[in-house]
Amino acid sequence: MNVAASAMRLLEARHLSFARQDESVFGPLDFTLHTGEIALVEGDNGSGKTTLLRMLAGLLHVEHGELHWRGQPLQRDACIGERVLLGHQLGLKADLSARENLQAAQGLHGSRAGISIEAALDEVGLTGYEDEPVRRLSAGQKKRAALARLLLVPAALWLLDEPYANLDRAGIALVNRLLEGHAQRGGAALVTSHGAVSFHGGEPMRIRMHA
Amino acid sequence: MSAPSLAQACAALLRRDLTLAWRRRGDIAMPVLYALIVTTLFPFALGPESALLQRIASGVVLVTVLLAMLLALDALFRSDIEDGSLEQLVLAPQPLALMLAMKILAHWLATALPLIVVAPLLAGMLHLPAAVMPVLLYSLLLATPLLSLLGAVLVALTAGTRRSGMLLALMLLPLCVPVVIFAAGAVAAAQQGLPWLAPIAWLAAALVLLLVLAPLACAAALRIALDA
Numbered sequence: 380m381n382v383a384a385s386a387m388r389l390l391e392a393r394h395l396s397f398a399r400q401d402e403s404v405f406g407p408l409d410f411t412l413h414t415g416e417i418a419l420v421e422g423d424n425g426s427g428k429t430t431l432l433r434m435l436a437g438l439l440h441v442e443h444g445e446l447h448w449r450g451q452p453l454q455r456d457a458c459i460g461e462r463v464l465l466g467h468q469l470g471l472k473a474d475l476s477a478r479e480n481l482q483a484a485q486g487l488h489g490s491r492a493g494i495s496i497e498a499a500l501d502e503v504g505l506t507g508y509e510d511e512p513v514r515r516l517s518a519g520q521k522k523r524a525a526l527a528r529l530l531l532v533p534a535a536l537w538l539l540d541e542p543y544a545n546l547d548r549a550g551i552a553l554v555n556r557l558l559e560g561h562a563q564r565g566g567a568a569l570v571t572s573h574g575a576v577s578f579h580g581g582e583p584m585r586i587r588m589h590a
Numbered sequence: 591m592s593a594p595s596l597a598q599a600c601a602a603l604l605r606r607d608l609t610l611a612w613r614r615r616g617d618i619a620m621p622v623l624y625a626l627i628v629t630t631l632f633p634f635a636l637g638p639e640s641a642l643l644q645r646i647a648s649g650v651v652l653v654t655v656l657l658a659m660l661l662a663l664d665a666l667f668r669s670d671i672e673d674g675s676l677e678q679l680v681l682a683p684q685p686l687a688l689m690l691a692m693k694i695l696a697h698w699l700a701t702a703l704p705l706i707v708v709a710p711l712l713a714g715m716l717h718l719p720a721a722v723m724p725v726l727l728y729s730l731l732l733a734t735p736l737l738s739l740l741g742a743v744l745v746a747l748t749a750g751t752r753r754s755g756m757l758l759a760l761m762l763l764p765l766c767v768p769v770v771i772f773a774a775g776a777v778a779a780a781q782q783g784l785p786w787l788a789p790i791a792w793l794a795a796a797l798v799l800l801l802v803l804a805p806l807a808c809a810a811a812l813r814i815a816l817d818a
Contacts, residue, residue: 436681438816460593460683468674472606474613479606486602487682487689489594512613533593 386413388450389567390435390536395444397430404430405588407444412569412584414535415562420571422588428571429466431588432538435569436464460488463534465542469525473514477505477524480513481531488532499527503553518545526557537561537568599684600692607696617665621658622704628654629712640717647716648726648777652770654712655705655730656737660762662701663741664755666693667812671749680816690812691805694742702734718781725780725790729773732793736769737762739797739804746811750818769793 389412396406405427412418420428433439435446437458446453448461471480481496490496500509503523513521522545529537542554558568569586594602611618632650636642670676670693679689709730710723718726744761748754776789 436677438677438680440817460681462681464677464681466674466677468672468677470674470678472610472669472673472675474610475606479609483602483606484678486594486605487599487679487684489683 386415388412389414389416389448390453391445391447391450392435393445393447395431395434395441395446397427397434397439398443408586408588410584410586412536412567414565414567416584417558417562417568417570418584418586420569420586420588422571426588428588429540432464432466432540432569432571435536436462436538438464458536461534462536462538463488463529463532464538464540465525465529466540469521470528471513471521471524474512476510476512477516477527478509480524481527484528485531488534490531491533494531496527496531499530500524502530502557503527504549519547519550522546523550523553526554529561530557535566537566537570539568539570541571541573543572593683596684596688599682600688603679603689603692604696607693608699611696611700617662618700618704621662621701622708624661625654625658625705625708625712628657629715632716643716644718644781647713647718648722648781649770649774650716651709651712651718651726652730652733652773652777655702655709655734656766656770658705659702659734659737659741660759662697663738663745663762664758666697666742666745667749671815676812677816680813686813687805687809690742690746690808691801694738694805694808697742698735698738702738706730706734718777722777722780725786726777728790729776729793732790732797733769733773736793736797736800737766739800740765740769743804743807743811746808746815749812749815769796772796 391411392408394407394409396408397404405422408431410418420431422428430439434441448458472483475483477500478496481499485496500506503526505520505523505527508516508520513524516524522542526542537558543551546554558570561568570583629650632646633643636646667676670679680686682689706727709726713723713726741758741762744758745754748757748761751757772789772792776786776793779786779789
């Protein structure tokens with residue numbers, strides 16, 4: 380995405396690296412993510428893409444290197460609720476319906492101004508499946524329900540791990556549309572993917588992981 | 591952007607967990623049936639003499655309820671870890687310890703409360719005098735949340751390990767010894783017509799302490815479990 384002149388630095392990584400039992404998983408990485416920017420994390424299987432996203436989400440602590448959030452050294456309390464992670468585990472309760480899952484998410488995270496649960500479910504194409512228990516939905520529909528949560532919660536940084544997996548062509552277009560909308564609202568996103576990704580707004584920034 | 595208040599977040603989580611428990615009502619009935627069957631075994635094994643059963647009734651009910659709770663405890667955070675809900679909870683803009691306290695409360699309501707409801711029936715089967723029944727209920731009302739809180743810390747600590755069920759039992763049961771001593775002590779004292787308030791007060795004091803410390807310990811342990 381082209382970075383607008385008014386864009387602010389949201390997330391900065393300096394010499395960020397990760398090692399598991401002295402064995403290097405990735406890094407050192409240097410990148411800067413501005414508001415309104417979407418970055419694609421590229422790398423082979425096992426190159427540490429998921430690990431990077433979990434680290435940026437704050438689930439893994441940073442041992443080597445530095446992370447800065449809006450220009451300040453990143454602390455857990457500083458950006459609480461501003462990051463949202465969509466991982467391989469979608470974080471949906473299988474016994475609850477998509478609507479009930481979103482209600483719980485809304486209660487915990489709050490919701491963005493101007494969007495309701497109904498509108499979010501409609502946007503991701505789950506109309507008619509709102510009250511179906513998530514366990515009865517297909518893998519693609521589950522993914523769509525998780526994408527509805529992204530739309531709902533007020534987070535500035537989206538960390539999406541393989542968001543295109545399990546989705547049909549319309550679903551892939553949906554993810555791209557959601558990302559573009561998020562970038563236009565001044566949010567930023569890091570996306571890991573194997574497939575080709577295209578945005579109308581131009582080429583996304585690319586972060587190469589070295590296995 | 592509207593951040594939800596703490597009360598809203600607590601209510602949302604409590605509602606979610608209680609709805610989940612209600613959707614799986616069969617799982618709620620399981621510990622109750624287990625307690626019922628175990629209690630029934632004692633008269634068969636020891637003989638149906640009323641005097642003997644009366645003497646062991648409170649201890650049997652307490653230990654049975656404890657073991658029945660242990661059966662259900664393993665599942666406290668398991669599904670949340672498996673489906674990624676725990677990560678979402680950690681990333682939510684809410685104090686994690688308080689959110690986990692809500693989860694423990696929901697779990698207590700779904701597993702321990704049904705056991706407390708059937709406890710008079712269990713005790714009655716063992717000829718516990720009706721006059722002592724309230725004391726048994728007081729001690730269960732204090733002992734079961736203690737076990738839930740102690741258990742939650744251990745479940746959080748063993749969250750990363752496989753087959754944590756047996757390990758959990760081995761770690762939790764020794765910690766339950768003081769709880770059993772004070773709870774059974776209160777009922778035994780009441781049965782002998784002695785003052786029984788002191789052991790109950792000890793249980794209450796321990797509960798207050800754990801109410802504060804256990805959620806904090808759970809939060810720290812689960813953060814470590816995710817950070818691996």
